[in-house]
Amino acid sequence: MKIVYWSGTGNTEKMAELIKDGIVQAGKNVQVINVSNVNIAELLEDEILILGCPAMGDEILEESEFEPFIEEISSKVSGKKVALFGSYGWGDGQWMRDFEERMTGYGCTLIDSPLIMQYEPDANEQECIDFGKKIASE
Ligand SMILES: Cc1cc2nc3c(=O)[nH]c(=O)nc-3n(C[C@H](O)[C@H](O)[C@H](O)COP(=O)(O)O)c2cc1C
Incomplete structure (x- = not known):
């Protein structure tokens, strides 16, 4: 993975x-x-994609690297299982709802609800670990 x-x-x-x-x-x-x-050709050999990006701009994905990456894979991910995660600050998680909607629009199935954490995950480490275990059980 x-x-x-x-x-x-x-x-x-x-x-x-x-x-x-x-x-x-x-x-x-x-x-x-x-x-x-990332080597996109190698990544797309996998059935499961685990993708993480914080809320940036005004509730958007990071624009210079992550957004172009998503654009590049968008037409090649139909049928894949995805797990999405990321950190945010002062917003309400809109960036991740949009990210989820995009990925399902590209034909992906979410393994679990996206995992979002405000700033550092330190107080919620176990939640991240459990998210990983859930992905591994797919
Ligand atoms: C340029 C910039 C834009 C941001 N825009 C948002 C935003 O729209 N909504 C939000 O909740 N947090 C926003 N944040 C806060 C980040 O999502 C937050 O600091 C997050 O923990 C950064 O994750 P990282 O350490 O993985 O980069 C922004 C931060 C920066 C630097």
Whole structure:
């Protein structure tokens, strides 16, 4: 499995690492990949996509790397199972509702409700780990 994420100040990256811990605890292999290093052809060989991006701009995905990545995979992900996560600040999670709607619009099925955390995941580490375990059980 692969977790692909963008993170400016490390909060979404921390979530990615904790989700990885949950997947590993459940006995599966997983790589955590910064979106700037992702090999899209390899990623699309997988049946499950685990994607993380914080709320940026005005309730949008990060525009210079993550948004182009999603655009690039958009026509190639129909039928895949996806798990979405990310950190946010002062909003109400609209960016993630939009992200979910987009991915289902591209023909993906959500494994679980998206996992969102305000700023650092520190107080909610177990939730991230459990999210990973849920993904691993698919
Ligand atoms: C340029 C910028 C725009 C942001 N826009 C939003 C926003 O629209 N809604 C929101 O809830 N948080 C917003 N935030 C807060 C981030 O989502 C929050 O700090 C998050 O923890 C960053 O995650 P990261 O550490 O993975 O980069 C914004 C932060 C920055 C730097």
